Amino acid sequence: MLKVTLKKIASTLGVSTATVSKALKDYPDISEKTKRKVKSLAVSLNYKPNSFAQSLRNQESKTIGLIIPEIVHHFFSNIINGVINAATRKGYFVIVLQSDESYESEKKQIQLLIEKNIDGILLSLSDKTVDYKHIKQIINQDVPIVLYDKISKSINCSKVIIDDKKAAFNATEYLIKTGCKKIAHIRGPLKPQTTIDRFIGYKKALEEHNIPFDKTLVYIGENLSYEDGYNLMDQIIDDHPDIDGVFASTDLVATGVLTRLKEKNIDIPEKVSIIGFSNWFLSKITSPTLSTIDQPGYEMGMKAFNLLHKEINQIKQGMPVNHEVMEISTKVIPRNSTKSI
Amino acid sequence: MLKVTLKKIASTLGVSTATVSKALKDYPDISEKTKRKVKSLAVSLNYKPNSFAQSLRNQESKTIGLIIPEIVHHFFSNIINGVINAATRKGYFVIVLQSDESYESEKKQIQLLIEKNIDGILLSLSDKTVDYKHIKQIINQDVPIVLYDKISKSINCSKVIIDDKKAAFNATEYLIKTGCKKIAHIRGPLKPQTTIDRFIGYKKALEEHNIPFDKTLVYIGENLSYEDGYNLMDQIIDDHPDIDGVFASTDLVATGVLTRLKEKNIDIPEKVSIIGFSNWFLSKITSPTLSTIDQPGYEMGMKAFNLLHKEINQIKQGMPVNHEVMEISTKVIPRNSTKSI
DNA sequence: TTGAAAGCGCTAACAG
DNA sequence: CTGTTAGCGCTTTCAA
Numbered sequence: 275m276l277k278v279t280l281k282k283i284a285s286t287l288g289v290s291t292a293t294v295s296k297a298l299k300d301y302p303d304i305s306e307k308t309k310r311k312v313k314s315l316a317v318s319l320n321y322k323p324n325s326f327a328q329s330l331r332n333q334e335s336k337t338i339g340l341i342i343p344e345i346v347h348h349f350f351s352n353i354i355n356g357v358i359n360a361a362t363r364k365g366y367f368v369i370v371l372q373s374d375e376s377y378e379s380e381k382k383q384i385q386l387l388i389e390k391n392i393d394g395i396l397l398s399l400s401d402k403t404v405d406y407k408h409i410k411q412i413i414n415q416d417v418p419i420v421l422y423d424k425i426s427k428s429i430n431c432s433k434v435i436i437d438d439k440k441a442a443f444n445a446t447e448y449l450i451k452t453g454c455k456k457i458a459h460i461r462g463p464l465k466p467q468t469t470i471d472r473f474i475g476y477k478k479a480l481e482e483h484n485i486p487f488d489k490t491l492v493y494i495g496e497n498l499s500y501e502d503g504y505n506l507m508d509q510i511i512d513d514h515p516d517i518d519g520v521f522a523s524t525d526l527v528a529t530g531v532l533t534r535l536k537e538k539n540i541d542i543p544e545k546v547s548i549i550g551f552s553n554w555f556l557s558k559i560t561s562p563t564l565s566t567i568d569q570p571g572y573e574m575g576m577k578a579f580n581l582l583h584k585e586i587n588q589i590k591q592g593m594p595v596n597h598e599v600m601e602i603s604t605k606v607i608p609r610n611s612t613k614s615i
Numbered sequence: 616m617l618k619v620t621l622k623k624i625a626s627t628l629g630v631s632t633a634t635v636s637k638a639l640k641d642y643p644d645i646s647e648k649t650k651r652k653v654k655s656l657a658v659s660l661n662y663k664p665n666s667f668a669q670s671l672r673n674q675e676s677k678t679i680g681l682i683i684p685e686i687v688h689h690f691f692s693n694i695i696n697g698v699i700n701a702a703t704r705k706g707y708f709v710i711v712l713q714s715d716e717s718y719e720s721e722k723k724q725i726q727l728l729i730e731k732n733i734d735g736i737l738l739s740l741s742d743k744t745v746d747y748k749h750i751k752q753i754i755n756q757d758v759p760i761v762l763y764d765k766i767s768k769s770i771n772c773s774k775v776i777i778d779d780k781k782a783a784f785n786a787t788e789y790l791i792k793t794g795c796k797k798i799a800h801i802r803g804p805l806k807p808q809t810t811i812d813r814f815i816g817y818k819k820a821l822e823e824h825n826i827p828f829d830k831t832l833v834y835i836g837e838n839l840s841y842e843d844g845y846n847l848m849d850q851i852i853d854d855h856p857d858i859d860g861v862f863a864s865t866d867l868v869a870t871g872v873l874t875r876l877k878e879k880n881i882d883i884p885e886k887v888s889i890i891g892f893s894n895w896f897l898s899k900i901t902s903p904t905l906s907t908i909d910q911p912g913y914e915m916g917m918k919a920f921n922l923l924h925k926e927i928n929q930i931k932q933g934m935p936v937n938h939e940v941m942e943i944s945t946k947v948i949p950r951n952s953t954k955s956i
Numbered sequence: 957t958t959g960a961a962a963g964c965g966c967t968a969a970c971a972g
Numbered sequence: 973c974t975g976t977t978a979g980c981g982c983t984t985t986c987a988a
Contacts, residue, residue, distance in 0.1 A: 668981035
C-alpha cells in the first residue's frame with residue numbers, strides 16, 4: 275500500500291495542496307463542493323496525515339513523557355493508568371519511562387525526553403535525587419513539567435501531592451480513637467519527604483491527643499518491605515510488650531506485621547491494632563483485612579496530566595503560566611485490623 | 616533559550632548546513648579540523664537535533680506502541696517493565712495505551728498508533744476481540760507487529776506466548792504427584808484462549824495419570840476474582856466434600872479459595888492442596904504461602920520488544936521478514952499450599 | 957573536502 | 973474561492 279499524501283490527492287483532483295489541506299480542515303474559505311470532493315477522495319484513498327510533518331510544522335507532538343520510579347508497584351501503576359486515561363481523552367500519547375529510583379537515570383530520561391521534543395513531562399522524583407539542576411534547567415527551557423507524589427519544595431513548578439502529614443495524622447488518630455494508647459510507627463528511610471511527613475503526622479496526632487511521644491516506638495524499615503514488617507514486629511514486641519497499635523508506612527509492611535502477630539497468636543485487633551498506608555490491593559485480602567489510608571493514584575495521575583495540559587496550552591498561547599500545587603485528599607479505610615470506634 | 620539549529624551553527628561558522636550535518640555524524644569526507652570546530656560549537660551551544668525533522672526525513676520515530684489490556688495488574692505491569700527496559704536499551708521510546716479489554720478501544724488505539732507513524736506495535740488481544748480485520752490490515756500496511764500473551768492462531772505475525780497447556784499440565788501434575796486424587800479446577804470464562812488452554816492442560820494431566828476426568832469438578836469464575844474463588848469454594852465443598860486439590864486459574868482466585876478453606880477450618884495442604892497461576896506478588900504473603908506457576912511477564916516483555924525490533928530492522932533494510940513464535944517457559948513454584956513430593 | 961539543492965509532508969500568509 | 977510560495981530542520985546526492 276503506497277503512501278497517500280496531500281500532494282497525491284491534490285494532483286489527482288487537479289487542485290493545489292493548500293486547497294486540499296484547508297478543505298480537510300474545514301476552512302471557511304473553501305467551497306462546499308471542493309470540500310466534498312476532497313474529503314471523499316481522502317476517505318476512499320484512506321488518507322492519513324503524516325504526523326512527523328505536522329509535528330515539524332506545528333512544533334508539537336501531542337505526546338508527553340511520564341517518568342515513574344518503579345512501574346511494578348500498585349500505587350504507581352494506578353498513576354500510569356490515570357495519566358494515560360486523561361491523556362487519551364485529550365488526544366495525547368504517553369511515553370512511559372522508568373527511573374528505577376536512580377538519580378542518574380532520572381537525569382538521562384529527562385534528557386532523552388527533551389531531545390524527543392516532547393510537549394511536557396510528568397515526573398516523580400527518585401528517592402536518590404539530591405540536586406535539582408537538571409529539573410530547573412528544563413523549566414528554564416520552557417518545557418512544561420508537573421511533579422507528582424515525590425516532589426521538592428525548592429522546585430518552582432506545578433505539583434500534585436498527597437498531604438502525607440495529614441494522612442498520617444488521620445491514620446494515627448484513628449488508632450487513638452479506637453482506643454489505642456501505645457502506638458508504634460514503622461517508618462521508611464530517613465531522607466524521602468514522604469516518610470518524613472508521615473512521621474511528623476504520627477507525632478502530631480499523639481501530641482494533640484496528649485499521648486507523650488516516645489522515640490523508642492519509632493522503627494525504621496529500610497526497604498518498607500513485607501520482611502521489614504515481619505522482622506521488626508519481633509523487635510517491637512520485645513521492646514514494648516504492652517504495645518496496642520502499629521501504624522505502618524505501607525500496606526506491605528503492615529502485612530508483614532500482621533502475619534507475624536498472627537504467628538505469635540496475638541489477637542488483631544483486640545490486643546494490637548494495625549493500620550497501613552496506600553490501600554493496596556492486598557489489604558483487602560489479608561485476614562483480618564487491613565485498615566489503611568487510601569492513596570488515590572488514579573486520581574493523582576488524572577490531575578497531574580490535566581495540570582500539565584493546562585500549562586502546555588498556556589505556553590502555546592503565550593500566556594503567563596501560573597503554577598499550581600494540588601493536594602489530593604486521602605481517607606481512612608476502616609477494615610478489620612482495627613477496632614470499631 | 617533560543618533554538619539551536621544546524622543552520623545557526625553553519626552560519627556562525629561560515630560553512631553549509633550539509634557540512635555541519637555530516638561533521639556531526641562523522642562522515643569520512645569531512646576534514647578532522649572542520650569536525651572539531653563544528654562539534655565543539657555544537658556542544659557549547661547545546662545543540663540538539665530536532666527529532667521531528669529527523670523523523671520526517673528518515674521516516675522513523677524510534678518509538679513503538681504497547682497496547683495493554685489492563686495496566687493495573689501485576690502480570691501486565693511486569694510486561695510493561697520488560698518492554699520499556701528492552702526498548703530503552705535500544706534507544707526506543709514506548710507509548711503505552713490501554714485497551715481495557717474492549718474490542719472497540721483496541722481498534723481505536725491501533726488506529727491512533729498507525730496515524731502517529733509509530734515504528735511498530737506490541738499487542739495483547741483483548742478478551743472481547745472477535746475478528747482480526749483491524750490487525751490484518753496493519754500487517755498489510757507493513758507495520759511490524761508482535762502479539763504477546765493473548766494471541767490468535769489465525770493471525771500471521773510474530774508472537775510471544777506462554778504454553779498455557781503445558782503450564783496447566785505441570786500445575787495439575789504437581790498436585791497429583793503430591794498425592795491429590797480428586798482435583799477441582801476453577802477456570803476462567805469460556806472464550807479466551809488462555810483459559811481454554813489451561814483447562815486442556817488440566818484435563819490432560821489427569822488423563823496421563825489415569826484419573827478419570829469429571830466435568831462436575833470444573834467451575835467457572837467469570838471474573839477470575841478473589842470473590843470468585845471465595846464463593847466457588849463453598850460450592851465445591853458442597854458438591855464434592857472429598858475434594859483434595861484445587862487448581863485455580865489465577866493466584867487471585869486461589870487466594871479466595873485459600874481464605875475460604877481457612878475459615879472453614881479445612882487444613883491446607885493436608886486436607887486440600889491449592890495451586891494457583893501467575894506467581895503474583897501476593898502469593899508470597901498468604902498464609903500458608905501459595906504454590907503457583909511462575910508466569911514471567913518481565914521476560915515476556917523483553918522478548919516481545921526484541922522480536923519487534925528485529926522485524927523493524929528487517930523491514931527497514933528491505934529484507935524478508937520471517938515471523939517467529941516464541942514460547943516462554945514457565946515453572947512450578949512450590950510453596951506451602953501443597954504437600955511436598 | 958565542501959556546498960548547493962532537492963525534498964520529506966504539511967501549513968499558513970498572502971496574492972490573485 | 974483557490975493557488976503560490978515559503979519554510980519547519982534535517983539528510984543526502986551530486987556537482988564543484
